[in-house]
Amino acid sequence: MGAIKDIYELAKDGVRLKQHVSAIKRALKMELELNKKLLDDIAKDKKIDDIRRKKIIFNLCITELADAVKFEIPYTLICAKTVDENMVGSLNIHRVIGYNLEKMIEKLYLKIAYLQKDCDNESLDLNSRLIFVYKYNLILLRLLS
Numbered sequence: 001m002g003a004i005k006d007i008y009e010l011a012k013d014g015v016r017l018k019q020h021v022s023a024i025k026r027a028l029k030m031e032l033e034l035n036k037k038l039l040d041d042i043a044k045d046k047k048i049d050d051i052r053r054k055k056i057i058f059n060l061c062i063t064e065l066a067d068a069v070k071f072e073i074p075y076t077l078i079c080a081k082t083v084d085e086n087m088v089g090s091l092n093i094h095r096v097i098g099y100n101l102e103k104m105i106e107k108l109y110l111k112i113a114y115l116q117k118d119c120d121n122e123s124l125d126l127n128s129r130l131i132f133v134y135k136y137n138l139i140l141l142r143l144l145s
Contacts, residue, residue: 017077021074024073025078025079027064028064028065029141029144031061031062032141032144035060035112035137036137038060039060039134041056042130042131042134057112057115057116057119058119062113065108065112066109069105075102079101083097083099083100083104083139085097087142091138093135093139096136104136104140105140108133108136111129111132111133115130
């Protein structure tokens with residue numbers, strides 16, 4: 001193979017990789033935006049009962065988050081930033097400062113998946129758990145923006 005063909009193949013592969021990375025990022029952002037809409041009542045501190053909270057929990061989407069956890073994706077190519085004070089803002093959840101995309105995805109996935117599996121546990125405060133899910137979701141959106 002000639003040098004030009006080698007360079008062409010490398011460039012073509014690079015473009016394909018960039019398209020795949022963009023698709024992964026877009027899919028994650030869309031799932032997070034949907035979850036944000038579902039969590040709006042929680043974020044606005046509306047008075048809702050546990051029946052509504054459970055409906056919200058079961059409707060939270062984790063398909064893309066689960067895929068991101070299961071498959072080797074290029075986290076640093078998707079987002080090389082880490083969570084900082086500006087991303088946390090007034091959310092009062094400083095423990096996530098310094099987390100990268102991979103860590104935030106894992107944490108949010110675990111929080112949602114656990115709630116979906118054990119939301120009938122009467123010892124869980126579903127409202128406070130959903131508030132944390134909302135905060136992690138929002139910070140992850142900020143990280144991807």
